[in-house]
Amino acid sequence: MRYVSERINPIGLAKRREIWAMGMRNPWRCRFQTSGKLFCADVGEHRLEEIDIIERGGNYGWPYAEGTICPAGLFSDSSCPSTLNYPAYAYDHAKGSSVTGGDFGDKTNFPGEYQKRYFFADYTGGWVKSVLLDGAGAPVPSSLQ
Numbered sequence: 001m002r003y004v005s006e007r008i009n010p011i012g013l014a015k016r017r018e019i020w021a022m023g024m025r026n027p028w029r030c031r032f033q034t035s036g037k038l039f040c041a042d043v044g045e046h047r048l049e050e051i052d053i054i055e056r057g058g059n060y061g062w063p064y065a066e067g068t069i070c071p072a073g074l075f076s077d078s079s080c081p082s083t084l085n086y087p088a089y090a091y092d093h094a095k096g097s098s099v100t101g102g103d104f105g106d107k108t109n110f111p112g113e114y115q116k117r118y119f120f121a122d123y124t125g126g127w128v129k130s131v132l133l134d135g136a137g138a139p140v141p142s143s144l145q
Contacts, residue, residue: 020054021056021058023064023065023085025043025066028040031104033118039052039088040101044066048066048087048090050099051088053085055085059084060085061084061085096122096126102118103119116133117131129144130145
């Protein structure tokens with residue numbers, strides 16, 4: 001397979017066309033939904049773990065923001081970038097501290113409503129959970145199981 005990257009970098013970093021989005025600390029397992037959306041679990045540092053829907057040219061905030069917290073603590077005298085892509089879902093370290101991205105129920109033999117869910121885990125928390133995806137394919141935070 002031949003390596004190919006976009007001719008026009010969405011972020012404007014002409015020297016590295018491969019950079020399609022920025023501001024993730026430690027993406028851990030990314031998966032494409034059948035609709036084409038890219039979900040990535042991003043391991044936080046001090047406060048939050050997050051699930052991001054990666055968009056072309058997106059800025060997910062690291063190191064200035066951690067999940068929905070801005071500033072993240074590393075740059076207390078700085079302000080956050082004005083155009084951040086906030087996580088589709090985030091949780092604090094009281095619940096776990098090492099998110100691992102998962103997969104979509106429609107790629108499994110799971111029954112019924114499970115077909116409409118995104119499954120993920122937390123290594124240190126020792127659990128697997130899922131969130132329901134709405135008609136547009138975005139997580140419904142109140143649906144956590």
